Amino acid sequence: MPEPVLSAAHIDKSFLDNKVLDDVGIDLMPGEIHALLGENGAGKSTLIKILTGAYTHDAGTILLDGKPVHPRDTKHAQEMGVGTVYQEVNLLPNMTVAENLYIGRQPLKFGLVDNRKMERDARALLSRYQLNVDVGSQLDTYSVAVQQIVAIARAVDISGKVLILDEPTASLDQHEVEVLFGILQRLKADGLAIVFITHFLDQVYEIADRATVLRNGRRVGSRAMADLPRMDLVTMMLGHAIADTHALRIGGGRQPGGLFASFKDYALAGKAAPFDLDLHEGEIVGVAGLLGSGRTEMARLLFGIDRPDSGELTVKGKPCKLREPRDAIALGFGFAPEDRKVDGILGDLTVRENIAIALQARQGWTRPLSQKAQVDLADRFVRALDIRTTGIEQPVKFLSGGNQQKVVLARWLATNPKLLILDEPTRGIDVGAHAEIIRMINSLCDQGMSLLVISSELDEIVAYSSRVLVLRDRAISGELRGAHISVGAIVKMIAMQPEVQDA
Amino acid sequence: MNVRYWPLIATITIFVVAYALAVMQFPALFSTRVLGNLLTDNAFLGVAAVGMTFVILSGGIDLSVGSVIAFSGVLVAVLISQFGLHPLAAFAITLFVCTCFGSTMGAMIHYLEVPAFIVTLAGMFLARGVTFLLTQDSIPINHAFYDWVRQFYYVMPGGGRITFNGGLMLIVFLVGIVLAHRTRFGSYVYALGGNAQSAALLGVPVARTTIGVYAVSSFLAGLSGIVYSLYTSSGYPLAAVGVELETIAAVVIGGTLLSGGVGFMFGTLIGITIQGMIQTYIVFDGTLSSWWTKIVIGGLLFGFIVMQRVIVAASKRDWRKKPYAQSAPSL
Structure with a gap:
C-alpha cells in the first residue's frame, strides 16, 4: 500500500455557531481518481477550500507527503503542490492562451516578457494534452472544454501533486467529457492524485477509483468504486435506509x-x-x-x-x-424559489409589502392597491398562515426561516x-x-x-x-x-x- | 480576424477617412507643420491619457487627473517663482508628491474596497482644493531654464517642428506601449481588468498592481502639469478643468473597453490625434464654434460605446450557441 500524497484527518470547521465540517478526513493516493460526493450543504466545497488554502480549518491535520502543512492562501497551496480547477473556469478570457498559462511567471528577457519563448513553452505544454490551439489567440475564442484543459494544464504545471476538479464536466458535452476523461487517465498514470467532484453518478462509475461521501458536514465513508453498488452509494448520499418505506402517505388516494x-x-x-x-x-x-x-x-x-x-x-x-x-x-402561475433569501423575500421591506407585491405587480402600476387593501390582505394571510411576526410592519428579514417561507407563500396565494x-x-x-x-x-x-x-x-x-x-x-x-x-x-x-x- | 482588434481598426479607419476629407477641403492641412502643432498643443492631454489608459485597462477610472494637472502646474510655479528652486528640483518634488497621492488613492481602492469612482472623485476635489490653497491667481514662471528647454525642437521635412513637449508625449507613449504590452506589470493590469477574482486566484499581485496603476496615473498627470506649465509659462489653479473626461474620451475612442481588460496604448494616441485634428479643422474653417469639438467628440463616443457593446455580444456568441444534440449530457 503506497503512502497517501495528501491526507487530511479530523478536520473541523465552523462559521460562527454553525458547524459545517465535523471530524472529516480524506486520503488521496498517488495515481488515483478520488470522487468527492454529497448533496448540497454536505461540506464538499468547504473541505476543498480548506485543502486549497482559501479557508483555514479550526482543528485537524493536513499531511502532504507525510509532513504537516498549513496552506495560507490559494497561491501558497499551489506552490506546495495542490492545484484546483473550479467549475466556473477561473482564467482570464481577455488574455491569450499562453498568457493564461504563464501569467505571474512569464519568461523574461532583458526585463521584458519574452513572448516568443512563452508561446513556444505554451505549445509544448499543451501538446502533452493533445491540444492543438493557437496559443496567441484570446482565450475566450475557445470553448469551455478547451478553457478547462488550459486550466488543468496550468494547475498541473504549477502544482503537480494533487489536482482538485470542482464539477469539471458541468458544462461539457458528451464528447468533451470523454476527452477530459482521457486526460485524467493520463495524469493518473503519471502518478497525480486527482479529486473529482461531480453530481453525475454515471461519470463517477466511469472514471473514479474511490469515493468519499459527505453528508451534513460528516464523512459517511470512503469506499472503492469496484465494490460499491449504486444503491449503496445513493443511500450513503441521501441517508435513507432502503427499508424505511413506511412513510406517511396522504397524497395517494387523491383524485386529480x-x-x-x-x-x-x-x-x-x-x-x-x-x-x-x-x-x-x-x-x-x-x-x-x-x-x-x-x-x-x-x-x-x-x-x-x-x-x-x-x-x-x-x-x-x-x-x-x-x-x-x-x-x-x-x-x-406562482413560484417560490429555492433560495428565498436571494430570490424570494425582499428583506428590508415589511411583511405587508412583501405579501402585496405580487398582486400589485399583476394589477400593474396604474392601479395601486390602497394602503387599507394592503393591510387587510396582510392581516388576512398573517392569520390564515399563522405567520409569527410582531406586526405586519416588521421587516421580513427579522422573521425566522419558516415564517419567511410562509410570507413568500402568502405573496403568491394573494394572487389566487x-x-x-x-x-x-x-x-x-x-x-x-x-x-x-x-x-x-x-x-x-x-x-x-x-x-x-x-x-x-x-x-x-x-x-x-x-x-x-x-x-x-x-x-x-x-x-x-x-x-x-x-x-x-x-x-x-x-x-x-x-x-x-x-x- | 480577432474581434479585439476591431475597435482599434475602426479608430484608425475613422482617423484616416476624416483626415482625408479634411485635406480635400483644406489641402494645407496636409503638412508636417500642422502635425507638429497638433502634437505640441495636445502634449499635456496625451501624457495624462497614457496614465488613464492603464487605469481603464485595469477596470478602474481616475477622475482626479485634471485636478492633479492643475495642482502640479501650480506647485511647480510656486516652487520656482516663490521659493526660488531650480525647475529640475521643483519637477522632482512635484512628481514625487503626485505619485504618493496616486498610490494613496490606489491603496484606498484596494484595501478599503471603495469603488475607484468614489475615491478618485474625492481625490479630484482634494487636489483642486489644495491647489487653491497654494494660490488664487495665475503665477507666471520666468526662468532661464524654461527658455532653454523651449529652444529644443526637431525640424521635420516640410518645416514642421516637434517641440520638447510634443517629443516628450511621444516618448511617454512609447514607454507606455512597452510597459503595457511587454512587461509583467502590463499583463497584470490586463488581468485585473479581465477578472479581478480570477487574477487573484492565478497569483497576480492584486494590491501591488492596483496601487501601481493609480501611482502611474497620478505620476503622469503630474508630468502633464509640468508639460502644461512649459506650454503656458505659468501655473493656474483653474487650469485643466474637465481634462480627465477628455482623456477618458481619448482612451475610449482609441478602442479601449471601458469595462477594462481590452485595448491598446497605441489606440489612445490615435484618440488624442483625432481630438486634435477636429480642433485644427475648426481653426482652419474659421466660422465654426469651438464647441463643435465637443459635439463631434460626443458623437464619436456614442458611436464607439455602441460598437463596443456589439463586439462584446459578438465575441460571446460563437461557441455558446450550439445545437441541442451536441451539448446534451448523457441521456
Missing part, C-alpha cells in the same frame, strides 16, 4: 381534476432535455432527483425565467407563450394562483413549521390548486405527492404513481443504471 397546463417537448440546451409534463387541478406533482439533476432548471423553465429553445405550452387548452415571469403570473411551483419549500426551517407547510400544501391542493413541489426530502415528497417525477442528468428518468410511490422506489430510480447511451 381536469388538465390545467400541458408542457410539450420543452427543452433548453444544456439545462433540460426535452420533456412533456401535464399538470392537473387538485394534484401535487413531486419532483425528486439528486442535486444537479435539473430540478431547479425545470422550475425556472416552467415559470418563464429561462426561455426554452423549443416546446409548446397549452393552459386550459389554449396555446400560450412564456417570455418572462410576468407572462406566467398573468396565467395564474392556479398553479404553484415550490422549490424546496421546507429547506432550512424548523420541524414545527415544516409540518405546517406540508399541511398547507395539502389543503391548497384540496381546494383545487395544481402544485409542483421540488424537494430533496424524500419522505416529504412521498407524503403529499399524487405523482412523483424522478429527474436524472437533466431529464425525466421515470414517474411513479399511486401505490408505487415510496422512498425505496425513488432511490432505486435515481440510482438506476443508465440505459444504452445514445447521446
Whole structure:
C-alpha cells in the first residue's frame, strides 16, 4: 500500500455557531481518481477550500507527503503542490492562451516578457494534452472544454501533486467529457492524485477509483468504486435506509381534476432535455432527483425565467407563450424559489409589502392597491398562515426561516394562483413549521390548486405527492404513481443504471 | 480576424477617412507643420491619457487627473517663482508628491474596497482644493531654464517642428506601449481588468498592481502639469478643468473597453490625434464654434460605446450557441 500524497484527518470547521465540517478526513493516493460526493450543504466545497488554502480549518491535520502543512492562501497551496480547477473556469478570457498559462511567471528577457519563448513553452505544454490551439489567440475564442484543459494544464504545471476538479464536466458535452476523461487517465498514470467532484453518478462509475461521501458536514465513508453498488452509494448520499418505506402517505388516494397546463417537448440546451409534463387541478406533482439533476432548471423553465429553445405550452387548452415571469403570473402561475433569501423575500421591506407585491405587480402600476387593501390582505394571510411576526410592519428579514417561507407563500396565494411551483419549500426551517407547510400544501391542493413541489426530502415528497417525477442528468428518468410511490422506489430510480447511451 | 482588434481598426479607419476629407477641403492641412502643432498643443492631454489608459485597462477610472494637472502646474510655479528652486528640483518634488497621492488613492481602492469612482472623485476635489490653497491667481514662471528647454525642437521635412513637449508625449507613449504590452506589470493590469477574482486566484499581485496603476496615473498627470506649465509659462489653479473626461474620451475612442481588460496604448494616441485634428479643422474653417469639438467628440463616443457593446455580444456568441444534440449530457 503506497503512502497517501495528501491526507487530511479530523478536520473541523465552523462559521460562527454553525458547524459545517465535523471530524472529516480524506486520503488521496498517488495515481488515483478520488470522487468527492454529497448533496448540497454536505461540506464538499468547504473541505476543498480548506485543502486549497482559501479557508483555514479550526482543528485537524493536513499531511502532504507525510509532513504537516498549513496552506495560507490559494497561491501558497499551489506552490506546495495542490492545484484546483473550479467549475466556473477561473482564467482570464481577455488574455491569450499562453498568457493564461504563464501569467505571474512569464519568461523574461532583458526585463521584458519574452513572448516568443512563452508561446513556444505554451505549445509544448499543451501538446502533452493533445491540444492543438493557437496559443496567441484570446482565450475566450475557445470553448469551455478547451478553457478547462488550459486550466488543468496550468494547475498541473504549477502544482503537480494533487489536482482538485470542482464539477469539471458541468458544462461539457458528451464528447468533451470523454476527452477530459482521457486526460485524467493520463495524469493518473503519471502518478497525480486527482479529486473529482461531480453530481453525475454515471461519470463517477466511469472514471473514479474511490469515493468519499459527505453528508451534513460528516464523512459517511470512503469506499472503492469496484465494490460499491449504486444503491449503496445513493443511500450513503441521501441517508435513507432502503427499508424505511413506511412513510406517511396522504397524497395517494387523491383524485386529480381536469388538465390545467400541458408542457410539450420543452427543452433548453444544456439545462433540460426535452420533456412533456401535464399538470392537473387538485394534484401535487413531486419532483425528486439528486442535486444537479435539473430540478431547479425545470422550475425556472416552467415559470418563464429561462426561455426554452423549443416546446409548446397549452393552459386550459389554449396555446400560450412564456417570455418572462410576468407572462406566467398573468396565467395564474406562482413560484417560490429555492433560495428565498436571494430570490424570494425582499428583506428590508415589511411583511405587508412583501405579501402585496405580487398582486400589485399583476394589477400593474396604474392601479395601486390602497394602503387599507394592503393591510387587510396582510392581516388576512398573517392569520390564515399563522405567520409569527410582531406586526405586519416588521421587516421580513427579522422573521425566522419558516415564517419567511410562509410570507413568500402568502405573496403568491394573494394572487389566487392556479398553479404553484415550490422549490424546496421546507429547506432550512424548523420541524414545527415544516409540518405546517406540508399541511398547507395539502389543503391548497384540496381546494383545487395544481402544485409542483421540488424537494430533496424524500419522505416529504412521498407524503403529499399524487405523482412523483424522478429527474436524472437533466431529464425525466421515470414517474411513479399511486401505490408505487415510496422512498425505496425513488432511490432505486435515481440510482438506476443508465440505459444504452445514445447521446 | 480577432474581434479585439476591431475597435482599434475602426479608430484608425475613422482617423484616416476624416483626415482625408479634411485635406480635400483644406489641402494645407496636409503638412508636417500642422502635425507638429497638433502634437505640441495636445502634449499635456496625451501624457495624462497614457496614465488613464492603464487605469481603464485595469477596470478602474481616475477622475482626479485634471485636478492633479492643475495642482502640479501650480506647485511647480510656486516652487520656482516663490521659493526660488531650480525647475529640475521643483519637477522632482512635484512628481514625487503626485505619485504618493496616486498610490494613496490606489491603496484606498484596494484595501478599503471603495469603488475607484468614489475615491478618485474625492481625490479630484482634494487636489483642486489644495491647489487653491497654494494660490488664487495665475503665477507666471520666468526662468532661464524654461527658455532653454523651449529652444529644443526637431525640424521635420516640410518645416514642421516637434517641440520638447510634443517629443516628450511621444516618448511617454512609447514607454507606455512597452510597459503595457511587454512587461509583467502590463499583463497584470490586463488581468485585473479581465477578472479581478480570477487574477487573484492565478497569483497576480492584486494590491501591488492596483496601487501601481493609480501611482502611474497620478505620476503622469503630474508630468502633464509640468508639460502644461512649459506650454503656458505659468501655473493656474483653474487650469485643466474637465481634462480627465477628455482623456477618458481619448482612451475610449482609441478602442479601449471601458469595462477594462481590452485595448491598446497605441489606440489612445490615435484618440488624442483625432481630438486634435477636429480642433485644427475648426481653426482652419474659421466660422465654426469651438464647441463643435465637443459635439463631434460626443458623437464619436456614442458611436464607439455602441460598437463596443456589439463586439462584446459578438465575441460571446460563437461557441455558446450550439445545437441541442451536441451539448446534451448523457441521456
